[in-house]
Amino acid sequence: MNMQDKPILQVKNLTKQYGPGCSICTNAHEEVLEKNYCPHCRTVYACRDISFDVYQGEILGIVGESGSGKSTMMKCLYFDETVTSGEGYINPYKDGMVNVFEQSSQQQRFIRDTILGMVYQNPMLGLKMDFSSIGNIAEKLIAAGDRNVNRMEARSKELLEHVHIPLARMKDEPKKFSGGMQQRVQIAKALSNNPPILLLDEVTTGLDLSVQASVLDLIKKIQRELGISMIVVSHDLAVIRMLANRTIVMLNGTIIEQGLTDQILEDPQHAYTQQLVYSLI
Template identity: 90%
Template structure:
């Protein structure tokens, strides 16, 4: 693992609502979980800071409503952060705060540096496009105009994620949930992104399908050396994939460390509860 992080996030805040003088500091004494009882502002992410290193898989775990999916949407620019800083070494040598860039520059970062796999494939795929068309769409967004090259790249990726080429012209709406997730992964990988974001990618899949999708993610990470952030409420997924893990609760990071360490010796009462419910 190299010394310099490929991604640094510092004090990321995302709130829904205007805030008020009472909840200005967004501290636990004032908020009910992560909501201000006075103005009803929701503090989805509260001063989130973390690093991701080249070739590392960072796990983010927490219950529903802990802020982990909001964090992913902020990183992929689906949501605008309220405040905070983010630096990616492949962009401006890690010197520019990506959250302050123009929408054009954010599109460039999305299309060349980041890949995203959503929990719901409908968010990541055009269900009426062919599988090849979905992959080509991401390549075109990054500036590729060579049809032959795009088709070749699409075939390689579909084979990589075990989609039969006999079905490459089929639309994802004709596929099972597991196959849709695999097409999403192929699309996310199309531009060789150095950072891949995976949000609850196995939720709702049968156990055998979950295992094959997780195996695929692990293989891709090993072969391509991509840095990944994997969000899940399932500790078994995190145990299998993540080198280090962040535990979120009510919009805050309450514990972080090596995955083994967190699962073997959890410090925070909430993490203990999570771990013991797994056992």
């Protein structure tokens, strides 16, 4: 990876708060907050000043405990949530010259449909459980502007095979599938529009270990073959160790440490990261 290259995604000072904030917490931020919560006005600062870059073909890991803000950040990147403030630039969209967070909802939908893929922790957020699996994939293709039924069917079959779903079951609804199979259908759907950037939010949580391993293998294989840039969110450092080139550690809505994954695992600087790493050994 050539660091001189322009990042495919740049996020600058992304902030997401729930609540208006008050003179106490906006002025004296850190001191008055309990973790990321203001006891005076009850505002929750889910993400505070998050900045990072993702490069072409790289997997960026984001690790942190529940409530650290990592899933909120992913929802902001996929426009499921509106940011409070901050900038986001995606190179394939208008040459990375416009802040995507300020684009119209129509433009944001276009970015979702053509540039981003998202795999949610809960497959019910990413799939229509009563649609056939092939129908779920076609839905994303239609959103991206495809109208050719034969081409969509061929692409859907190719993707289901790619994620090891037997074609004999392509007409089955995801509600009839196991958790691991549902995640694989979600991955197929997310890949259908050839997105340059794939967002993966806790995709192995709640799966058996053997199923987790097969989903992680699949993600690595896809990344290798297609050269997609990925952001992988997990509270599990073992997942991050297996997938990510670089890692960001989040705590209470802020980034407390970032660097090459090996570096963070071998020589963690922050007390919280040290605790995370030593619990893994």
